[in-house]
Amino acid sequence: MSQEPSPSVRPANIAILQSHSLTMLVQHELERMILSGEIAGGEKLNETNIATQLGVSRGPIRESFRALEETGLVRIEKNRGVFVREISVEEGDDIYELRATFDRLAGTKLAATITPVQLANLRSLLQRMTDATEKKELDTYHPLNLRFHDMLVEYAGNPKLLQMYRRLVDELSLFRRQSLAQGDRLPRSTLEHKRILDAIESGDAEATGRMLHEHALASQARMHTIRTAGATALIEKKPVRPRKARR
Numbered sequence: 001m002s003q004e005p006s007p008s009v010r011p012a013n014i015a016i017l018q019s020h021s022l023t024m025l026v027q028h029e030l031e032r033m034i035l036s037g038e039i040a041g042g043e044k045l046n047e048t049n050i051a052t053q054l055g056v057s058r059g060p061i062r063e064s065f066r067a068l069e070e071t072g073l074v075r076i077e078k079n080r081g082v083f084v085r086e087i088s089v090e091e092g093d094d095i096y097e098l099r100a101t102f103d104r105l106a107g108t109k110l111a112a113t114i115t116p117v118q119l120a121n122l123r124s125l126l127q128r129m130t131d132a133t134e135k136k137e138l139d140t141y142h143p144l145n146l147r148f149h150d151m152l153v154e155y156a157g158n159p160k161l162l163q164m165y166r167r168l169v170d171e172l173s174l175f176r177r178q179s180l181a182q183g184d185r186l187p188r189s190t191l192e193h194k195r196i197l198d199a200i201e202s203g204d205a206e207a208t209g210r211m212l213h214e215h216a217l218a219s220q221a222r223m224h225t226i227r228t229a230g231a232t233a234l235i236e237k238k239p240v241r242p243r244k245a246r247r
Contacts, residue, residue, distance in 0.1 A: 026056060027064040034073050034084055035173045041086040045074065072171050087171055092223055099168045100216035103149070106156035106165070108209035111200045118155045122197055125151065126190075133190045141186055146173070148193060152200075152212070172219075185222075192218075 030050070033039045045065065051058045065082045068074040076082050087095070110118075125148055132141040146169065153165045192215055199208040 022056060023060040023063040023067070026054060026060045027067050029054060030064055030068060031071075031073065031170070034068075035170060039084055041084050043084050045082040045084065047082070072167055085171070089224065092172065093220065095168050095172055096216060096220035096223070099165070099172070100213045100220075102153065102161060102165045102168070103212035103216045104209040106153040106158075106161065107196070107200065107212040108205045109156040109158070110152055111203055111205040111208040113157065114155060114200055118151075119197075119201055122148070122151060122155075122200075126193055126197055129190055129193060133186045136186065138186065141189075145189065145193075 030039075030045075039045070047058050047061050047065070051061045054061075065074060065076060069076050069082075073085060074082050075085050125144060129141060129144045129148065132138075132144060150162075150166065150169070153162050156162075192211070196208060196211050196215065199211055
C-alpha cells in the first residue's frame with residue numbers, strides 16, 4: 001500500500017525551496033558586485049543582462065532587486081528601472097553618526113564579555129590585515145577590514161544591533177574603500193585596529209568604546225576630505241573661457 005508523500009518533500013514545496021535558494025544566491029552575488037565596486041554607484045541594473053550573465057531566469061533577479069532595495073543598496077524607480085544607490089555626503093554623515101554609536105556600544109559590551117576563542121579569531125584576522133598592509137594589497141585588506149568590524153559587533157551578542165550595523169556598513173562601503181586608498185592610511189588603520197584589540201583584551205570597556213567611536217568619526221572626516229578633493233579637481237579641470245574684448 002503506497003503512502004502519500006510527506007508535505008515536506010512534495011514537489012511543489014521543493015520547487016519553492018529551490019526558487020528561494022536561487023534568489024538568495026543571486027542576491028548575494030549582486031551584493032558582492034555592488035560592494036566590490038564591480039557595479040558602480042548610480043549604475044542602472046538591466047534585468048535581462050544580469051539574468052544572462054548569471055545564467056538564471058528573470059524571476060530570481062526581480063526578487064533579488066526587491067531584497068536589495070530593502071537593504072538599501074539599490075533604488076527602484078517606477079517606469080525607469082533599478083539603480084545602485086548613491087549616498088550623498090549629508091546622508092553619509094547621518095550614517096556615520098549612527099555607525100559610531102553602534103561601534104561604541106559593541107566595543108563596550110565586547111570588552112566585558114570576549115572569550116579566548118573570539119580573541120584568538122580576531123588576532124588571526126588582524127595578522128592577515130598586517131600582512132596585506134606590508135604588501136600594500138588594498139584589495140586584500142578591504143574585505144578583511146570589513147570582516148574585523150563585523151566580528152566585533154557579532155561577538156557583542158546583540159543580533160538586532162548586528163542586523164542594523166550590517167546595513168549601515170553596506171551603504172558606506174564605497175566611501176570606506178576610497179578612504180583606505182589614501183596615502184599611508186593602511187598602516188595607520190592597521191595600528192588603530194591593533195590598539196582597539198589590545199583595549200578589548202585588557203577589558204577596558206570605556207577605552208574600547210571611545211576608540212571605536214573615534215575610529216568611525218575619522219572615517220567620516222576622510223569622506224569629507226575625499227569629496228572636497230574631488231570637487232576641487234573638477235573645478236581645476238574645467239576649461240576657462242577667455243573673455244571677449246570690449247569694443
